[in-house]
């Protein structure tokens with residue numbers, strides 16, 4: 001069931017309501033949080049995230065990072081954690097509000113937040129440029145915008161088992177066609193921040209090895225496993241290729257570099273910047 005059937009528009013992706021699917025997505029989001037939250041937290045601490053800040057985490061998934069932010073900004077600060085799909089995070093409490101919100105079609109207040117954060121979101125959204133404009137508008141003058149998305153060009157150039165590569169190609173093709181997924185968006189972030197006149201821009205990339213049978217690879221393999229019926233239905237791969245690709249990627253000998261995770265930050269100019 002897509003989120004939007006507006007004519008000519010590619011909708012945000014949605015995990016089905018099937019219990020096995022939602023369990024897999026819960027596991028996958030927890031893995032993503034395990035793998036990435038420490039780095040995200042260190043990055044935000046370096047920016048000076050502290051008591052009193054008003055923060056927004058958009059497309060917050062399992063919500064673990066938003067909860068961490070809420071602890072950092074207490075007392076006096078608060079966090080708005082939004083996602084189009086709230087099935088995977090706890091309800092809001094204390095200084096954290098959890099709100100169902102579609103960042104493509106719904107508005108946000110102007111000049112509201114000291115920090116606006118979006119991780120692994122804009123890559124998946126066809127309207128990413130207008131969404132980034134929206135994130136800038138909702139940031140206070142002097143506030144920070146932090147966007148973190150992967151870039152897959154190094155990943156796809158390395159040697160990998162053939163059935164796994166076929167799965168990767170099929171996933172990228174269906175994501176692009178159905179939702180407008182952009183595998184190179186992480187590499188566009190720096191320019192996108194520059195084009196918006198943001199100040200004190202910085203962009204860093206890092207990548208980690210993915211080893212079969214561990215979380216370092218499983219966060220990706222689970223997504224492929226979940227999407228397999230769609231890939232087969234679209235005649236992008238057959239069942240034998242899916243089985244072989246998943247088997248290859250779960251062997252302990254499977255060892256490849258993960259995608260480059262690009263994190264870009266910038267400050268909104270205007271009154272308040274020099275405070």
Ligand SMILES: C[S@@+](CC[C@H](N)C(=O)[O-])C[C@H]1O[C@@H](n2cnc3c(N)ncnc32)[C@H](O)[C@@H]1O
Pocket residue numbers: 012013029032033058059060061062082083084085101102103104105118119120121124125
């Ligand atoms: C790959 S997950 C990343 C979750 C989290 N930010 C993280 O890094 O762990 C992408 C999230 O974006 C959400 N999402 C997709 N389209 C959205 C939209 N139009 N508005 C708000 N959230 C959206 C999904 O529901 C999902 O939770």
